[in-house]
Amino acid sequence: MRLIDVTDLVEFLQRQESVSGVQRVVAEVAPLLAGTTPVILDRGRGVFIALTDTERVHVVESGARLGASSDRETLANQANQILERARTASPVTIDQNTILIFLGAL
Numbered sequence: 001m002r003l004i005d006v007t008d009l010v011e012f013l014q015r016q017e018s019v020s021g022v023q024r025v026v027a028e029v030a031p032l033l034a035g036t037t038p039v040i041l042d043r044g045r046g047v048f049i050a051l052t053d054t055e056r057v058h059v060v061e062s063g064a065r066l067g068a069s070s071d072r073e074t075l076a077n078q079a080n081q082i083l084e085r086a087r088t089a090s091p092v093t094i095d096q097n098t099i100l101i102f103l104g105a106l
Contacts, residue, residue, distance in 0.1 A: 001098050003048065004036040006060055008104040013079040015016055016072035022104035029103055036101065047091035048100075055082050061092065088102045 009026040013017060019027050030038055038056050051060070059078050072101040094100065 001092075002033070002036045002101070003029050003039045003094075003098060004101045004103070005032055005041065005048070005091065006030055006038045006051070007041045010040050010068045010079045010082055013072075013075045014083070018072075020057055027060065033101070035044075037092075039100075040082060042086040042091070044087060045091070048094065049086040049089045050066070050092050051082065067081045069098060 004026075006026055008056065009023045009030075012023045030036070030044070030101065038051040038060050040051065042049055056076070059082065
């Protein structure tokens, strides 16, 4: 399984700012990595949670890639919902066959 960490992007979108720097790299590269599953770190439990298809499309592919400036409030609300869901969602199983990609700061 191939996973890509988009935690930094999702947390950044909460602040209703346009993505730049590391977040821009994640927003532009993540959708291009076919076969990867976007995940976020639930910091409270220390586990990774997979984004749903809807979350992936709205936040990673459509939202941030097109520029958070188009509707920052909506993207911030979606980011908040993702992080809230992560608190109780089932974690992704990571084993020796998992590739976890980090494009930004750990």
